[in-house]
Amino acid sequence: MASALLSPTQRYAAGTLFGLAIHEAQIHQSRPLCVGSSHQNHIEDDDDQRISTGSSTTSSADSVSEDPHLWVHPDSALLRPILQFLEIDSGAWSGIEETAGASHSSHHVGAYLRLLSEESEESSSEIKDQELALAKGVDCMKASMEASSDFENKRDKQREYAQDRREKCSVPEVPETPSTTDEIEVIQSIQERTIATVPEQLPTQGSEYKFKEEPAEEERILGYERKITVLYQLLSASLATMSENSKNSKQRKGYDARHRVALRLLATWLDVKWAKVEAMETMIACSVMALVKEEELKRGENGSEKSTWAKWKRGGIIGAAAVTGGALLAITGGLAAPAIAAGFSALAPTLGTIIPLFSLYHMLHAEIYAAAGAGLSGTKMARRIGDIDEFEFKAVGENHGQGRLAVGILVSGFVFDEEDFIMPWEGLTNNLERYVLVWESKHLIAVSTAIQDWLTSSIALGLMKQGAMLTVLSTLLTALAWPATLLALTDFIDSKWTIAVDRSDKAGKLLAEVLLKGLQGNRPVTLVGYSLGARVIFRCLQHLSKTEHQANLVERVVLLGAPIPIKDENWEAVRKVVAGRFINVYSQNDWMLGVAFRASLLSKGLAGIQAVDIPGIENVDATDTIEGHSSYLWATQEILDQLELDTYFPVFRSSATKN
């Protein structure tokens, strides 16, 4: 059975820890993690760990049962299915929920880790062997996943591209590498100016994020095998979450982004590397795949698929398969790892995207294969919305058909040719199954070219030489009156810009619909976009926030140089549909954005050049890396690396943190 590896007490502890992680993750949505206490003047001992759920009509109640907005509330259907899968006595459920949602929930983590570490009286050597086998299997899988990708080659290609774009886009007056003392002086003056002229920039909003949560102290008393087993069980439970009580309308299918975020936090508490959890994901995916295939062969074509699946579900076959997979890997040991990995990947393509198997609970058969087969890469203008001419996903990276349980959708927004939709994302090395969104290339190229032409026009260069426009804010704040000749030139940009902005809003809606349909295989999605691509993502999230969906679809979001006003947009609501990290990367030197957005910049602010002061949004100042809007083409990769997206907590490791 699924839970045989852990004693009832350990399962109870694991379930509660997962509940604690789910609740913490929800808190972190609206509460920054230790980025100073400038606007969140709360102290640890206050009894306010309860979440205010956004709308002013909601009172913060004293118990979880009174606040259905909480992720640990039964209505959210996040925790109970897990407890059920772990076969925890239903009498203990409400106690677990209340513990998870209680005022001082984080203090319980240590106690439950201790409970988890205790040896159960019936713990036999057989169980220990199985735990060991599982842990070895996971290590093995991780190793083979790492070995299978050719990072070096990709990096080289990426570097080449970056160099090429840098040359193409660089403004003559700004050399690639400052070498003469003159040039260094100019750069320094830019930096001084930035600091001097933008007084409203809070010191705490910079890139100096600190880790708040380190592995829990009690983590050390837990054996590595036990940790892996616990994570594995919880992961299986998350994937197998069943919708038996279909009366609940909020019930969703597939792998919930909030579960993945909670697992990430739990892995941090346990000090287990996230790559190990990703290895487990792939292991389970592949095991289930193999199992389904075998079952299909046995069964032939007749027989009701639905009832068979129901039978499997009851038998806890997901968990069983998972354990089998682990054991299988372990038995063959390290030597055979590549062969097994090859076997797994050989299996995968035959069924297309395998992941929808996890949503089989609803709908086995045709639809899935249809959906999976088509999937994201088949979404080539599935239907026209308004006047969108182009909207297509292209697979990038090496992780396709490899049993990856998380998807990345990457959206460019400042492009000069088709390649710019793909190349900025080619060098990514994470384990996401990655897709780029190619959209409205004609309009994007037009506006990008117009802007680039304007930037290199003599008048703009002249201004830049004088240093008048070195930071957008200072320019607009200090010199409101621009030379008329300069403004005249921008008319040309404005018309193109307006069209492109309009298209990005429409594309955002389309993207939301794709996600709502589950074309990503009902897997958690990470959205990354720069320039107008960031706007597409923002609009997509905005659209999602208007549906009944909570943060079940989108796991992480990174907006770079986003042309989105700060005021008059409901950032809070948008934040709420993202389960994990929400990052706004901005550059104070991005005056292309400033020019294009000058109408509302002063009154409404702009996410691409300023911090967004909303609790729970990580603001990253990339002014040092981004010297102009086109820099996102080649610097996005580097910034994403510095953000370490696989970390639960805000991270931005940059040269800027040195000072």
Added chain:
Amino acid sequence: MGSSSNNSGSSNYDLSFKVLLIGDSGVGKSSLLVSFISNSTHDQSPTIGVDFKIKTLTVGGKKLKLTIWDTAGQERFRTLTSSYYRGAQGIILVYDVTRRETFTNLSDVWAKEVELYSTNQDCVKMLVGNKVDKDSERAVTREEGIALAQQLGSLFLECSAKTRENVEQCFEELALKIMEVPSLLEEGSNVGKRNVLKQKQDQRASPPGGGCCA
């Protein structure tokens, strides 16, 4: 679910207190709680981990909401209890009058735990001897109970979850005593105020900032 009792007007209360039930396994903590919440007197299976119940009642003209945490007495869950003392305004220490060791364990083990883990200096303690309906099997006298209560500086009651004798008094007296302590009263009313005003977190008058989260 278990947490629903008469919470029809759950946000309609003046004060809210957190109460913790501790004591050896089988002394009847859960029975006492169920008897108090739902007037029923079924036998309870051993508690797994920690259970949670809410009860609203009127004491001294105030509407109170008690959030009661019922801990497992079993040894294997002992490690959990320590983290639940935090923030409790009332702690009920329960023993079984027919089993002497549950009484001695209170002073030897549990009272020390309270001292060690309770974050609330003023928190009100109450010693409760359960199962007085089994008077013939009594192993701990009322006088011994009173003596220990004095030693611990706690309230004292004997009750029976089975016959419901003294069950309500037990919680009411505890609540009354909590309301007499100014610091606890303040803690309890903060929660209530938040609900009445339906304030968002930011707007609440928060205590002077203590810098970062730990």
